[in-house]
Amino acid sequence: MDTETKSLRILTRSDIEAVDITLTDVLDVVAQAIRPLADGTSANPAKLSVSAPDDSSVSYAMLGRDGTRKVVAVRASYRHDPHRDRARLRHYTTLTLYDDDAGLPLALMDCGRIGALRTPAVSALIARACAPPNARTALLIGTGTTARMAxxxxxxxxxxxxxxxxYGTHPDGIAAVCEQFAAHFPDRTVEVAGDVRAAAEGADVLIGTAGPTTPAAVEADWLKPGALCVLVGYGLAPSTLxxxxxxxxxxxxxxxHTGGDLVDAGGTLRRVDAExxxxxxxxxxxxxGPGERIFAYNSGLVVTDIALGHHFARLALEQGLGTEIPLWK
Known part of the structure; x- marks a missing residue:
């Protein structure tokens, strides 16, 4: 970036898609971003949200600071889904990065791919840390964007x-999840379940990423001893918590702040044992212990967007991607 003109590198969706990154690198970058939250080195305040009166749109703003990289960022998300019509869905996310060491802007980028990676990466890190010993079977519920890389x-x-x-209910979504998986693991297959209860009863790890209209609602009674449930969207009933x-x-x-649909009959939300x-x-x-049934709530952490976004921006710069805009000239 030109420090004299204070230009901003703009990275389009095509630029971000052109960046090559391994899944192992994604997991490492996300894990490195989360650890400093434990000692306050990084900051991840609660997100702000606003909705249209008729619930046709919802917008989020997430501000955070990566203390390791000394990068501050704002992630903005806008979703317009009139009457929950998937065909008319409009969803845009952007990430703006600032170098908090030099005191200069770094980049403005489309955040679609970053968001599609960081959320399932966090679920995978939860599974690596909390899955039962010798876990052999995993069940993914949902086929939307968050499920594609799960x-x-x-x-x-x-x-x-x-x-x-x-387990999913949208044929196109099922095909997309299977296609994405095959692109990374061509020698492995994904089983498509027709009975969510039977699939849940045999699973060691369950990840709920479905949308709010899903018919799936896995109950605690269905789970085997030691099962790990990770909730990202929907698909797991409150009893699993x-x-x-x-x-x-x-x-x-x-x-x-966001787990209101998980409260019990008395309006109480179960306390968290560990972050x-x-x-x-x-x-x-x-x-x-190996027999513990564990529930994990995976809500967005903007520090993971910052870390992945900064990593993508660095790789994009090395590859000559993006456009410099003298925004403050």
Missing amino acids: LPLLLTALPGLERLVL HRADRVIATSADQMA LAGILAGRAAGRA
């Missing part, structure tokens, strides 16, 4: 998994 990243984190099962032996969250504050940052930093245990 199984490739999960298998990268837990290479001992033998069965990967998918309230009857868990241990509760993990990426952010206890964020869970309290992921503490687990990854070695300050808390992922699980205390």
Whole structure:
């Protein structure tokens, strides 16, 4: 970046898609971003949100600081989904990075691919830290954007998994999840389940990424001893939280803010036993015993967007991608 004209590197969706990155690198970058939250080196405040009166749109703003990289960023997300019509969905996300050491702007980029990687990467890190010993079967519920990279990243984190099962209700989404998985693991297959209960009863790791209209709602009674449930969107009933032996969250504050649909009959939300940052930093245990049923709440952490965004920006610069704009000239 030109420090005299204070130009800003603009990275389009095509630029970001052209950047080559391995799944192992994604997991490493995201883990490195989360650990410093345990000691306050990085900051991840709760996100702000605003919705249209008729719920046709929802917008989020997330501000954070990566203390390791000394980078500050703002992630903005706008989703317009009139009457929950998937065909008319409009969803845009951007990430703006600032160098907090030099006091200069770094880049403005499309955040679609970054968001599609960081959320399933966090789920995979939760699984690596909290899955039962010798986990062999994983069930993914949902086929939307967040689900597309869930199984490739999960298998990268837990290479001992033998069965990967998918439950979804949208044929195009099922095909997209299977296609994405095959692109990374051409020698492995994904089983498509027709009965979500039967699939849940045999799973060691369950990840719920479905949308709010999903018919799937896995109950605690269906789970085997030691099962790990990771909730990103929908697909897991509140009982999996309230009857868990241990509760993990990426952010206890964020869970309290956005977990209203998980409260019990008395309006109480189960307390969090440990946050992921503490687990990854070695300050808390992922699980205390092989038979523990664990519930994990995976809400967005902007520090993971910052870390991945900064990594992508560096790789893009090395590859000559992007456009310099003298925004403040």
